[in-house]
Structures are given as structure tokens and as C-alpha cells.
Amino acid sequence: MKWFGFLRLADHASKFGISDVQAKIDIKTYRYLSATPPPERKPGPAAAGDLGPGTYLRPDPFTPVFDAHGSMDDLWLTRFPDARPDEPLSLEVLTPPEHRIEPDEVRALLAATELRVSCRLKYQSMTSTGASERIVCPHAVVKASGRYHVRAFDFSRKRFIDFSLSRVLSSHSLPDHAPVPSTLDDDWQNMIGVEFVPHPRLSATQRSTIAREYGMQQGLSIITVRRAMLFYLLDEMRLLKAVKQQNKDLADVPVWVKNSKHVAAELASMESET
Incomplete structure (x- = not known):
């Protein structure tokens, strides 16, 4: 309901492997607990694009009974893997080669x-x-x-x-x-804050969009990681080579590390210890 604006009885039953009767009881209980209960679409003629009966629509305003910050990863894990084959929603999953573990x-x-x-x-x-x-x-x-x-x-x-x-x-x-x-693993115990900002080469409107995309506050997002994880964070952000060489032009992503000199020094310090 957070992402689509509605909840279908059939989806709830399919997700948890329960009967439609039990699913209806679950939703009825939720509606009883809710200060803004989602109304049910009643049976009757459906217009084109109508969701049809057995669908509960998100009211406006709506206050969830169980609320938490959601992400597309949450949606992917809780909704998409159990999508019914008769649904019109298209789902494509890119599967890279697996690092197999026996x-x-x-x-x-x-x-x-x-x-x-x-x-x-x-x-x-x-x-x-x-x-x-x-x-x-x-x-x-x-x-x-x-x-x-x-x-x-x-x-x-x-x-x-x-x-x-x-x-x-x-x-x-x-x-x-x-x-x-x-406790003797200093690189594991010590934390480092990495300051991500929109890349300086972007236009003002592009920087604003990237700041929103990465959830930055006033154009800055600070990710605190264990020193031992610093290499992996920059690697996943595709900034490792650029930060090591202190060359913004090597970054092929729309973000940069504001405190890149400090981060590069930490990386160099760990490499010298190997």
C-alpha cells in the first residue's frame, strides 16, 4: 500500500500462503486497529483500469499502524518474488554469475x-x-x-x-x-565517516537531483563504516580508483567524496600495513 496505493486480498493470501478467508480476517484486524482504515472496493461494474473488488485502497490522509522507512529493496523482497503469474506487472531479475560457496x-x-x-x-x-x-x-x-x-x-x-x-x-x-x-582488530573497531556529495562537474539542477536520490541533507551524506570496510564501500560506489589517485575525473558515478584526501590517506595506511 505504501508503494502502489492499494492492497489486494489475493496478493496477501499468496504472499503468506493462506486462504482468502484467513487473509480477509487479517485485513479486517488491521482495519480495526487503524485510525484511517483502508476502504474496500465493493463489488460492482468496474471501469477500465479499475482494481475491482477485493482491493483495499489507501485513504488520504493515511496513518499506517506499522510504519517504518521503506525502500525499493523492501518492496522487492516482500512483494515482487511472490507476484502471481496472472498479474500484468512485469518483473525482470538480472542474475550475475554467482560466487559459489559450498x-x-x-x-x-x-x-x-x-x-x-x-x-x-x-x-x-x-x-x-x-x-x-x-x-x-x-x-x-x-x-x-x-x-x-x-x-x-x-x-x-x-x-x-x-x-x-x-x-x-x-x-x-x-x-x-x-x-x-x-577487540585487537583495530581496523574493525575504528570507524571512519565518508562524506558523499554530488559530483562537482554536475549542473546545479543535476546536483539537486543527485542529492535527493542519495538522501543527502544540504547536499551531504555521511556514511560511517568500519575502517576495515572502507575499501569495499568505495569499491561498491565505483570510486575506489578515483579516490586513491585523487582524480575526480576517474569517477564514473555522479557523486564524489568530499573528504577524499583523508579517506585516501586511510586506504594508503592500511595498504602499507599489509
Whole structure:
């Protein structure tokens, strides 16, 4: 109702796998709790484009019983995957190649992350030609840049680094091996604010549109991330190369990092520690 301005009984029943009778009871309960109950479209002749009976329209004004900031991602997850095949709404999903993760290969690693213990990995990095064995102590699972990573202390390198789950070939628990507290991971504990602004090359009206698109306040949006996640944030925003080289012209997106010198210095500092 937030996005389309109406709720159909059939959609509610389809989404939750319940009967039309139960769906009607649910909606009746909601309407009873609502200070502005959505009226139901009564049976009768329907004009072209009319939603027909069994549809509840969003009144104006309308005060939701359960209100929260919504996004298109919320709509995608709660509505589109369960769209009925007889609906006119067209839905296309672009599926990129998958970073495949085998449960049998990462099970011990994920368990070690949950239990805060160490484990042995067979891992294939992209900086070496062959796989190597690592003893690690993981403390967090991260999804970034389209992949799942585990943040862990690597005993051979004596530092905290990220391991891509899709590149783990096997893992085995080492409960007797001394763990390393996550509080020692400074890059994980320390936070950095990244100041996004509309790109300076845009016109005034374009900058205004981008500020609205990214939810900026007075032309500025500050995203606070863990220092360890800074690389991934800039990578996902397609600004990594431009910020590293301090060259606005390399940014192929309509935003820029206002405090780019500070952010570039943080990136350089982390790279020097590797």
C-alpha cells in the first residue's frame, strides 16, 4: 500500500500462503486497529483500469499502524518474488554469475566464527598460484562487493585480514588452538565517516537531483563504516580508483567524496600495513 496505493486480498493470501478467508480476517484486524482504515472496493461494474473488488485502497490522509522507512529493496523482497503469474506487472531479475560457496567447505569456518575459536583453512588467494593452508581465528562475516567474506586473524601473517568464503577449499575446527580476541582488530573497531556529495562537474539542477536520490541533507551524506570496510564501500560506489589517485575525473558515478584526501590517506595506511 505504501508503494502502489492499494492492497489486494489475493496478493496477501499468496504472499503468506493462506486462504482468502484467513487473509480477509487479517485485513479486517488491521482495519480495526487503524485510525484511517483502508476502504474496500465493493463489488460492482468496474471501469477500465479499475482494481475491482477485493482491493483495499489507501485513504488520504493515511496513518499506517506499522510504519517504518521503506525502500525499493523492501518492496522487492516482500512483494515482487511472490507476484502471481496472472498479474500484468512485469518483473525482470538480472542474475550475475554467482560466487559459489559450498557448505561442506566452509561449515567449520562459520562455526568457528560463531564460537570464537580457531580453525585451519585450505585457501586459494589471487596473489599466489597455489592453495595454501592457514590457521585463522574468525570473528565476523561480511557481505560486500557482491561476495561474502570472513574477517579473521591470520596466524601466519600475524594480522587481521579478509577471506572470501567462495575461495575456501576446506576448513577444519581447531578448538584447542588459542583464539585471538576481536577487540585487537583495530581496523574493525575504528570507524571512519565518508562524506558523499554530488559530483562537482554536475549542473546545479543535476546536483539537486543527485542529492535527493542519495538522501543527502544540504547536499551531504555521511556514511560511517568500519575502517576495515572502507575499501569495499568505495569499491561498491565505483570510486575506489578515483579516490586513491585523487582524480575526480576517474569517477564514473555522479557523486564524489568530499573528504577524499583523508579517506585516501586511510586506504594508503592500511595498504602499507599489509
